[in-house]
Amino acid sequence: MTVMSGAIIAPALPGISRHFPDQPQVVIQLILTLPALMITLFSPLMGYLADRFGRKKLLLMMLGIYGFAGVAGFFIDRVDLLLSSRALMGIAVAGILSISTTLVGDYFDSTERARFLGLQSSCMALGGVIFINLGGVLSDWSWRGPFLLYLTGVLLLPYAWAILQEPISSGSVSADTNDAPVKVDVGRTGLAYLIAMISMAMFYMFPAQLPFLLSQQGQISGMAIGIALSMAALTASIVAFCYGYYKPFLSVMTIYVLGFFLAATGFLIVGFTQSYTMAIVGAAISGLGLGAFMPNTTTWLMRITPQRVRGRVFGGFTSTFFFGQFISPVMVAPALIWLDSLRHVFTAMAVICGLLAIVLIVLGKTTLKADSKL
Template sequence: MLFASTMTVMSGAIIAPALPGISRHFSDQPQVLIQLILTLPALMITLFSPLMGYLADRFGRKPLLLMMLSIYGLAGGAGFLIDSVNLLLASRALMGIAVAGILSISTTLVGDYFDGPERVRFLGLQSSCMALGGVVFINLGGLLSDWSWRGPFLLYLTGVFLLPYAWAMLKAPKLQSNEQAGHLNAPVKVDYMRTGIAYLAGMLSMMMFYMFPAQLPFLLSEQGEVSGLAIGIALSTAAFTASIVSFCYGYYKPFLSVMTIYIAGFVLAALGFLVVGLTQSYAMAIVGAAISGLGLGAFMPNTTAWLMRITPQRVRGRVFGGFTATFFLGQFISPIAVAPAVTWLESLRNVYTGMAVLCCVLAVILVILSRTLLRADSKL
């Protein structure tokens, strides 16, 4: 389940270093189509995650996960052989649908297999692997892209290689005893207000986090001549600190409530954005990215842990399908939201400073909610 979770990061990170080579090979095609090769899977994840959650609840987690692993490996690896942009985009779209199923189901299975402190620790480990996977797979993709722009697509075949192990090791989760006793058709109540707030928190955290891989290279270039290696190190810093915070989630969660972690995360993210926005130094920009990573790294395990506490098992698949959709919607809309903000605030540096202000506002709103509508969650 941990390796399957990293495949969501692999969907884009693997081929990012190969984009210049793909652009040269398809030099007669519009640049926007080349960029879609990278971003199309995120859009498919957003669109199809709710459906995957429903199918997982309706037909079972394990069969659907095995099917999605097969599609992921074959559709992703097809890029090694395809020599048409349209076919390549179609294969990337199909792979994005598979990723929607893999992340929704693997996260749902965590709630089915684990409970209590064990679940909290595993959620932290899952988020840590996803963040750290971004660092590893960007470098692997870069290494293979030096050989050929087609090389990184071979890494997607890991989905096929994982299939026999997943078939042998994963067990179909058992329903709770009261459901087995004849309550399968009883209505299930979903707390839409709290679920919606959790969705929004996940989406905002992803939108903010994605400002580093999408915008930081341009900001560093404005400060002077910066090598590709230096930019890569800066981008990896936020992902690395986020992975550490996610990994340690199970150790500090027993001492902090869900709301406290959210508030602290927004405060740390604000501090990091402020440092990046105000500094003229490459070293301090790395420090700012690291601080923001520390704040935003806790959001995914915290949100998934919260949703598992408030969601009935029978509808957990569709609830986490919705969470996956909103989470990746944050990634998709991040550059779209920043573009007009740069025009309005006159510089990318001011956008980072403005994001720090937004994080502070969100922290204050959560403080108020934790004492009113979400008073119960301030004790979870």
């Protein structure tokens, strides 16, 4: 549900741009990323409500809103209304991701939790592979076609109602216990948030920018764009799925460093190549690097966050994670003016990823030496 909020309409961006020729490119890209801004704004509130009143009812409500607000894009023919429906859907996604990730912490412990977080992230990335390609096929029919896929949220409601259970501890703690102070490691939590934001901004350069980069090389179908975009999601799903298997041998910091170096390699390939095939290879390599970031960050936060405030902490995580998605096209717009080419922007991102890897190496040997053993 979360990856679908943006991924499935990415192949339709050129078609939407042609349908609204008077709108600047950055506004068209906001149709893709506006849900991320709403996720940023409303995730902390959703986390608080989940801690205060329970998980299940709120999650079911958000699934319903998601489905109806998402499919509204099929019928709307005005940019302002389209942006409004996307904003409402973003509020629903804020609840869905915050609560579902919190439930993982409620349902599972220790090694089982790490494996499930990897599975969760893998399903998100694999969903990107499936729905980006479905979106590509439907966008060849009409730019409105991909919006029909959001009905999945409504279709999932009966299953979620039947399967999910409200954790005993959530929403049932005494008032005295609720008021007791709980210590949160602000420094490490803040760093985890920052890494989540940066990694999402990097990853979302592919659905937000690659369709336009490929279109500059000549006429290209929505299906071909979908295939190119899905490669990053495919490799990300593989590395996330395997997270529970390689995590026991690698520390949190090591996984971050390796991830940034791989992402840098992929961005560098996309920035230098003129070939459609090599652009796919570059996207795939970056996906390998960035795919581990979500399960790695959630695992780190699970270990350092008390259970009673987990909803709020993961509400903040969801907020910063998707703020990265929202600012991805916003930060590229001025960079594009300065660097004059999307290819140069991808090359610059490769340099930034390399520098971030070096910074984390230094932190892992100094301030975060303890986390280098987690």
